Amino acid sequence: MTKPKHEPLIDLCRQRGLRITGQRRVILQVLDAADDHPNVEELHRRVGEREPGVNIATVYRTMNKLADLGLIERHIFDDGRLRYEPAPDEHHDHLINVDTGEVIEFRSDEIERLQEEIAQKYGFEIVSHKLELYVRLRKKR
Amino acid sequence: MTKPKHEPLIDLCRQRGLRITGQRRVILQVLDAADDHPNVEELHRRVGEREPGVNIATVYRTMNKLADLGLIERHIFDDGRLRYEPAPDEHHDHLINVDTGEVIEFRSDEIERLQEEIAQKYGFEIVSHKLELYVRLRKKR
C-alpha cells in the first residue's frame, strides 16, 4: 500500500539539523503524502493510522518547528484553526469552498503585481499577504 | 479630532429592534468613535473609560448581535483575535503594518474584478473574501 515515494521533507530536516525521530519520520511522511491543508487534529489522526501512540503535542511542536524553518506554511482560514501545507515553490492563494471545506490553490500574477503596486503607493513593502476567496458552486439558472 | 455628535449605530439598532440599554449605548458610542479595528479587549477598555463595570461578556454578546445584523464587520487578522469595524458603505481590504499594528484600508476595483474572474474560472461564485497585505515601511537605500 504505502509505496515509499520520495520524502523530501526528511532530507530537508536533516540538512537543517533536526533530529529524525520515529515520530517525526511519520509526521513528515504524512505531510509529504498530503495534497490538502490539514489541521493538527487531522494530521494527528493520519499519523495515528501509521503509528499509534504519537502524542498530539508532539505534532504541534513538530509543526511549529517546521514552520519556523520555513519548511511548511501555516494558514488560518475562517474556522480559526491552524492548517499546514508543505512550503510551495511558488506562492499561491486559496479558494475555499464554504460548503465542502475543499481548498483549491490558485495563482494570479496580475493580482500579485497589483498588491505590490498598492503597498508601494502607501510607502510600504510587503512582508507577506493573504488572499482567500470563500466560494460556493455557481447556481444553475 | 472631530467628535462625532451623530451616533448612527444607535438609530440603526432601534430600527432593527435591539433594546438600547445603558451598556449598549456606551458600546455603540465607542464603535461610532472608533476609526480603527479594535478587538474585544480593547473595546472593553474603551467602554470602561466612559462607564466602568460593563462586563466583557456583554461586549462579546453585543458585537455578535451587531455582526449578525450586519451593522458591523468582523475581521480576524494574523493575531487570531476578533476585530470589528462599523460596516462600511463599500467593501475594502486591509494593509497591516506588522511593526506597529496599524491598519490601513484600501480598495482596488481591479483586484475585485480579477477575483471574480478567478472564481468564475473554477465554476464558483464568491461568498466573501479576505485580502490582507502585511507590510512594513520601505527601507531607504
Next chain:
DNA sequence: CATCCAGATGCAAATGAGTCGCAAGTATGA
C-alpha cells in the same frame, strides 16, 4: 561499539479567547 547529553517526547496541567447557563435586572409596548 559504548557513552553521553542536547534535544525530543508523553502526559497532564496551564493558558487564553470566546461562549454559555442562570438568576437577577430592565427596556419597552400595551
Next chain:
DNA sequence: TCATACTTGCGACTCATTTGCATCTGGATG
C-alpha cells in the same frame, strides 16, 4: 403601571494550542 421578553453580570465552561517537567533517545564523539 404592568408584564414579559430581552439583557446583563458572573462564574463556569469549551476548545485549540502551549508549556512544565520527568523521562527517553538520536546521533555525534571517543
